[in-house]
């Protein structure tokens with residue numbers, strides 16, 4: 001089913017939001033990489049890949065449903081991060097914002113009675129729950145460790161299962 005004009009526009013905007021999230025995570029990963037914290041850097045490089053996959057899922061949906069793909073310009077990510085807490089806080093805020101955007105998309109699909117779009121978006125709703133949980137947990141761990149004990153955060157990340165190792169989809 002072809003998405004309504006309004007939903008189509010919002011889906012295109014979401015493609016941009018997901019690419020923007022991906023670039024923000026590259027910037028966060030690079031910050032940690034520069035601080036010689038490979039665990040945190042790797043975690044955010046992987047998140048960046050996942051966000052790109054989210055954008056591509058939306059691209060594919062627009063193409064398959066007969067919608068019009070128009071990828072918007074993406075705003076520059078924030079650089080110049082001053083601490084691990086600031087970097088992870090930025091990620092938490094990004095996930096909260098994306099969750100709100102996904103909820104708005106679900107609302108639009110409901111208003112249109114577009115059940116196919118609504119079911120498609122279910123995946124994103126679950127994914128946001130997971131990402132908000134993971135990111136919120138990481139912020140707690142980083143805050144608890146403090147800037148002087150970030151190697152403990154690295155150990156914590158090493159103990160976390162990597163989704164790709166379990167064969168889960170990004």
Ligand code: FEO
Pocket residue numbers: 018021050051054095098128131
């Ligand atoms: Fe695709 Fe984490 O938002």
